[in-house]
Amino acid sequence: MKIALLGYGKMGKVIERIALERGHEIVLKKGSNDAFDGLTDADVAIDFSIPDAAVGNISACLNGNIPVISGTTGWLEHYHDMAQLCEDKNGAFIYGSNFSLGVNIFFELNKQLAKMMGNLKQYKVSMEEIHHTQKLDAPSGTAISLAKDIINYTDYAGWAIGNPKEGDIFIDAKRVEGVPGTHTVNYDSDIDSIAITHTAHSREGFALGAVVAAEWIVGKTGIYSMKDVLGL
Template sequence: MKIALLGYGKMGKAIEEIAANRGHEIVLRVSEDIESYNLKEIEIDVAIDFSVPKAAFKNITTAFKNKIPVVSGTTGWLDDYEKATEICKKEDAAFIYASNFSIGVNVFFELNKKLAQMMKGLQDYSVEIEEIHHTQKLDAPSGTAISLAQQIISENPNKKGWQLDHADKDEIPVHAKRITDVHGTHTVSYKSTIDTIEIMHMAHSRQGFALGAVIAAEWLKDKKGVYTMKDVLSSLFE
């Protein structure tokens, strides 16, 4: 498979290593303006976007307009997500966005939804989310933390939204910490005066995120439409 890397920072380099180990070829590395490249002159099976929030929408939609499927893990740009999916469908392209491509995190997402279903009727418990990342992460809270909060809100009618740090009773507080060399730790806590219930995912390296993104790209190749990691996982867990 011939892969274009849209964003060539630490994640891009980790993806490059894993893709090579799985027999794929990196044919383009974009670290600046994607529009300076003529994508029609390069054979690309799929693009993987781990750029920065201000570049993500242009990267993704430029690929769509060149009929290139895109796997994106860039967070902080989702105000334009619906617009991007409309362009994907219009151009008959393919797209997977995930706040986190780690297979372990996506299992964690399923556990979070199940726990939220179980806890929604237990009014003595309050819920909160904490995420810890490296000091170079640009957005806070993380896209993964937002996904966790949105899952809980969808399962619990008593929760109307989330807020960073300070939240009303009908909202979920999300705490974001930045510590050097932390690859990503997410904890969902339900606390009462009697006890605390927690689920946690701790990433030990970027390899899990990179591997999941490459697996998603392998799955997306030759498809059309807008998908999620749940579609990818369903094929893995059959």
């Protein structure tokens, strides 16, 4: 499989290594200021770039009939535009706030816990996410996905990283050197607390999931998620 890497920072380099180990070929390694030379040779593209570049990268792929996997966060105000472009072009697209196989299992655990806690009003929900200092967006896309799933099954109406209003889930977004990603969901009452946590030990989990998603989407059309890839 021929892969175009859109974004060639630390994550892009880990994706490259894992893709090569799995027998794939890299035909484009695009940094922020590079052209798309080689994109038309690709069977699939993997976008781990920056928020300002994501829409342009995804658009170029969909307009060029190249299936695209995007793990870039911080651009989701344009998600529906990209989804519409994918439908218009009969393309293939997966966006994931987190491609780690473990995190996607964590997403499902979070949903199940939220369903069970929805009627227990004595518990107050909060979240903590910790990432490396190079991460540009806060809170993380993973934290937002977790919050949205909690909102779907409880009376919470939104989330906030500053001073939460009544009905908001407080997300404590921390940036610590060398931390790949840790997410904790807390349910606290006066008598006890319940917490679930996912801790990434390296970037390899995110990179492997992105390559697995790229392998899965080739030959398909439509808009998918990691839940589809993993059959969850």
